[in-house]
Amino acid sequence: MSVLARSTAVARPAAIAQRRFRPGRVILHTFLIAMSAVWVFPLFWAVYSSLRPVGDTIQHGYLSWPSEGLSLVNYQTFLTQADLPYYYLNTLVVAAPAVILTLIVASMIAFACTQFSWRFNLTVLMIFTAGNLLPPQVIIVPLYHIYLNTPLPMFGSIDFGQFSYPLFTDNNLLYGQYLGVTLIHVVFQTGFATFVLSNYMKTISKEITESAIVDGAHVLRIWWNIILPLCRPALAAMATLLFTFIYNDFFWALILMNEGNKRPITSALNNMQGEFFTNDNLIAAGAMLAAIPPILVFIFLQKQFIAGLTLGSTKG
């Protein structure tokens, strides 16, 4: 808040110098400051709680000045007890392959549907787009049974400290595996990715593809060497969006996994709650830590992120 106040204080003399004081502007800025305060307040509250030891808030309530001072003790407790790096890794081994696979599959479909004319290309595109409208909850029960009845071979595992990624399974089933959750993410994200990528590819003129064919390039080569490099901004935007979607998802891991230690980062937060007693300050600290990776992704890729929001909105 103080940063906000300071920046407006700095900005004001310049504004006054340039134009006359108008009541409309005052109302506008009061409104804007009030709205941003409403948005910032919950975040500020979470940070404030996370910095207070739980005994302090029990004795004096949340609406009080910290009598014992602020400390990082909750963060320390969470980092030492919650096995955080392990759960970050759980999310990563599901999310990273899912994003890559989705982009490969979706760009292939979009490529085939937009760069070539064949009988059902529009129908196929429509089916993939319509797939977005299907709520995942509808298919939980059949999917659960499919996963339970799909046998997979066991080829050992890739171990990394206490972390272990089974190839392809550790119980002969698709159920309860990282791979299973990755696959269902691919299935559900492909529709959206295809929709966006095909709209982008429509802006690439067909002459490029046609001249490549004349030069004797194979279809796969056109896709890989010509179309994909041209789609780089779209792919980067999609990768950012998909990663955030999958990172925030807890639903599939809940239904399709039975082992607590394979579940994603969000379950590390739940693990810190007791059967009855919950240390809300500790959970606030954990939530802050769990929010770091998507925030980092956003900061580093925000150009693509914002481009992604309007991607494919016009046919060009």
Added chain:
Amino acid sequence: MGDSSEAKRVRHAASGRIMVPNTGIELPLNLDLSRRDILKIAGYGSLAAFIAACGGGSPGSSGSANVTAKGGSVSIGSNASDPGVKKGLADIVSAFTSANGGTKVRVNTVDHGTFQNTITSYLGGTPEDVFTWFSGHRMRFFASKGLVAPIDDVWSSVKGNFTEGFAASVKGDDGHVYAVPTDYYPWAVFYRKDVFAAGNYKVPTNWDDFKSLCAQMKKDGLIPLAFADKDGWPAQGTFDIINLRLNGYDFHIELLTGKQKWTDSRVTSVFKKWSEITQYYSPAFAGLKWEQGADQLLRKQAGMMVFGLFISDEFTASGSKADLDQLDFFPFPDLGTQYDAEKALDAPIDVFMMSKKSPTLGADSGQAKAFLEFMAKGSTQSIYWQSSPGSIPTAKDTDTSQFPALTQKAVQIVSNAKRITQFFDRDSRPDYAGPDGMQGFLLKYLSNPSGSTSSLQGQMQSFWDSLPPE
């Protein structure tokens, strides 16, 4: 497998006969066994050697454990996820491993809320051999669905270590035993000793004294009864105890399992009685979490709170030993009915059960049963109690001298109770007890407790009738 008697037994088994150790008796054996047959044979007792041979461990030598096996492996599905109780279970596991010939134990820990919400898909999928669960309707439900295995053989060797109340709490509808009780905690009326001393208050034993104490506290500027019902379930604790005192254990259980009607005049009388104390509740209780209600008691803003023993967790977390030492409780006052003599109360019991669909149970059943027997020991339960002092061991041979006064008192009031209930949401269907059902109805009642409840009771009954068969 190197020793010769082991090899002999295997040879015997291969030739279609099996030798019972230390008896010289040989039994015919059909090797074409289904898993069910193996369980059946294990159930006959005195065939420990058979299981031991299957498990690949050294032959069992302990006298009483005749259905169990040493060595081998076993898996545990656990909802003990927060670091304290997780360590408690880990300590038990390592004690079990060293006591049971190096049995390899794999623990799958799932956080408490998720474990509960996904229990049906968990038990129907690939569950672990044994798992943590609750007594009451929730136990009997999965038993009648055939998702858990009966453990009468384990129970017959450990039942001497439990009171009759506990024995009744682990029986399924078919009369078989399905669980081993491990810990419990009672519900009562909690207060601070120093607040009672300062106000010269006396512990009330009957309803009129209780009400006049509330009135006195209000006059003295206290919230007489801390109450926090944001999560919906705390109100059910008060409903349970008033119904038990007014209408008795049998009616309560029948009502919660649909054998009595919610429109019954006896239910009306519960709401009427309850309305006499609702004026003493915390302001804005519908928005308070239980921790905030407990804080009112801790900060001497409130006089009493009808709650579970785990309220002490909040006092412990405050970091102030002085506050924890002031915490005390008394049983809910008598209401002057014939059912006062039952001294019934809510004392939810946590249990360990054996899942029928575990893919490894065929090989591990001896070790699973050994683990369940191990959990029935007072010494084992004490290990868990160290990490979770809010829950009390169930075994008779537990060393109670180590307990603080509060826990000893809790043991006392539960052993005085002639009937024990498991709390509303464990005694009734989960979908009926939940936010769409009774939690919502009770909040509605509490928003206008003095009004007529007949239409609300009609809604309760029609909601029950609208639920699909379980």
